[in-house]
Amino acid sequence: MKTAQNTAQAESQTATNGATMTPAETASPQVTEMHPIKMTARKVDVFYGTKQALFGVDLEIRDNAVTALIGPSGCGKSTFLRCLNRMNDVIDNCRVEGEIRLGDTNIYGANIDPVLLRARVGMVFQKPNPFPKSIYENIAYGPRIHGMAERRAEMDEIVETSLRKAALWDEVKDRLQEPGTGLSGGQQQRLCIARAIAVNPEVILMDEPCSALDPIATARVEELIDELRENYTIVIVTHSMQQAARVSQRTAFFHLGNLVEEDETDQIFTNPRDKRTQDYITGRFG
Amino acid sequence: MREQEHIVKSFEEELEAISTQIAQMGGMAEAQLAAAIDCVTRRDIALAERTVLEDRRIDEMEHDIEEQTVRLIALRQPMALDLREAISAIKISADxxxxxxxxxNIAKRSIIVIGDYETPARLMQxxxxxxKLAQGQLKAVLDxxxxxxxxxxxxxxxxxxxxxxxxxxxFRELLTYMMEDPRTIGACTHLLFIAKNIxxxxxxxxxxxxxxSYLVTGEMLVDERPKSDQTTTTAISALRDTQ
Structure with a gap:
């Protein structure tokens, strides 16, 4: 119910913003500023050994919105994304300082189990990486290790719901026992999204989810992202400026390990405040 | 050079070309306006006829700019300042x-007036x-x-x-001429349209x-521009009262 309200609010906001894009309007509360904050990063520094990769990043991630992280290669956007579900923990010499909160919980707190955290903050990678198992097992794996289903019927339901949410059900419902790796690239990526959804996460992180897909498969995933926004918070790293503009409501621009600018997506792509952002999105970076 | 150059040179060149064409089109519009005013004040029928024909070139130019801009948007997907350049080019060329x-239209009407009416000197001035004011405004905005x-x-x-x-x-002056001598109504109406066109x-x-302003700042002007055209509410009875 709350989500539906939020969406309705967001829509009416978009409508008014679209009608008159004026300085007065842009100064007033914006579309996503109506959304509550889901995750908060405060003064996040990341080091790989002695090399510092992120410098004091402060960022708020809004609920039921898509936040796009953009910036040139090596700017730290993927590093930041991986901080949000402690994927950096698995890298030996990586050290994260500062604070990242999911709701009220400090995710780097001593009592946090990274595995449970990653059920709340799921992830989809650049290359589709289905398990070498059946389509069904790909989805069922997460819910099973988290003990989410007791009976077969419950698991069947989770699998179907997840595949439906990932807009894949109609394409695979007759071949759930076939290997996930036999699907097309675009279908595999949607399978991975379904797998991430299956454990009922609150936040979904996507690291260039479409860079290995053709334009049609990309469009399907983008459409899916837009639908998922109603129920999840999504953070996406993308190299495609157009994709960031198309799918996100907020955009954060990273450069040389710094968060340069974060704002409404339409603001970033029509009238960014920072010169570096403008140079990057218009293709002027020297 | 107003900004750091694009990595893709041909993109830079296309944007430059559009901007240059707007400047050229602006120059043509200025020349046409100057000629049109001259037609009226110098009562030059030959110039008026040339001016009417000349308009086709501006139309072609607009068509050209629109085509290039649409192509640029489709192929380059410009962002931020570049996007505003493209949108502005379409809007300005339309204006x-x-x-x-x-x-x-001024030139056309002047041909009729010249053959039909000895425009009083005061009105002509x-x-x-x-x-001149309109020419000044146009020049200033193109600059x-x-x-x-x-x-x-x-x-x-x-x-x-x-x-x-x-x-x-x-407007008021023309109304008084027409009231004084109804035979001037035809010519004065044309003069009225000429004034309206300016x-x-x-x-x-x-x-x-x-x-x-939008192109440079990225923000639309919102204030209501001070409007001083009162002719929409001017009635002949009101004129009689003031005489």
Whole structure:
């Protein structure tokens, strides 16, 4: 119910913003500023050994919105994304300082189990990486290790719901026992999204989810992202400026390990405040 | 050079080309407006005929700019400042094309007036001054575009009231001529439209000013522009009272 309200609010906001894009309007509360904050990063520094990769990043991630992280290669956007579900923990010499909160919980707190955290903050990678198992097992794996289903019927339901949410059900419902790796690239990526959804996460992180897909498969995933926004918070790293503009409501621009600018997506792509952002999105970076 | 150059040189060149064409089109609109005013004040039928024909070139230019800009948007997907350049080019060229049309219409009407009516000197001076004001506005706004100067554009935007006031007084003056001698109604109506056209040209110059301001700052002007055209509410009875 709350989500539906939020969406309705967001829509009416978009409508008014679209009608008159004026300085007065842009100064007033914006579309996503109506959304509550889901995750908060405060003064996040990341080091790989002695090399510092992120410098004091402060960022708020809004609920039921898509936040796009953009910036040139090596700017730290993927590093930041991986901080949000402690994927950096698995890298030996990586050290994260500062604070990242999911709701009220400090995710780097001593009592946090990274595995449970990653059920709340799921992830989809650049290359589709289905398990070498059946389509069904790909989805069922997460819910099973988290003990989410007791009976077969419950698991069947989770699998179907997840595949439906990932807009894949109609394409695979007759071949759930076939290997996930036999699907097309675009279908595999949607399978991975379904797998991430299956454990009922609150936040979904996507690291260039479409860079290995053709334009049609990309469009399907983008459409899916837009639908998922109603129920999840999504953070996406993308190299495609157009994709960031198309799918996100907020955009954060990273450069040389710094968060340069974060704002409404339409603001970033029509009238960014920072010169570096403008140079990057218009293709002027020297 | 206003910004650091694009990594893709051909993109840079295409943007430059569009901007240059707008400047050229602006020059043509200025020349047409100057010629149209001369037709009226110098009673030059030959010039009027040339001016009417010349308008076709502005139309072609608009078509050209639109085509190039659409192509640029489709192939380059411009962002931020570049996107505003593209959108502004389409909007400004449309305004310039309208200015060209209005100048052509002035020239056309002048041909009829010249053959039909000995325009009183005072009225002629009024029209000439109004024409000069519109020319000044158009020149200033084209300079603001060339220099990407929002301040100058804003100045043009605010100065339009002067043209409106001139128009008001010419409107009243023409009404009195027509009341005095109904045989002048035909010619005076044409003169009235000529004045109205000049006033409209001023409005298009302020449209361009708004676009230039948006191009530079990224924000649309919201304030209601000071409007001084009172002719929509001027009645003949009111004129009688003031005489």
């Amino acid at each position: 310039l094309e309208r200015i060209g049309d209005l100048a052509k 009024g029209l000439a001054r109004m024409g 603001a575009y060339a220099g990407r100067n929002a301040e100058e554009a804003l100045h043009v935007w605010r100065s339009d009231a002067e043209i409106d006031e001139m128009y008001n007084s010419i 006033e409209r040209i001023g409005d298009h110059a302020t449209n361009v000013a708004e676009t230039v």
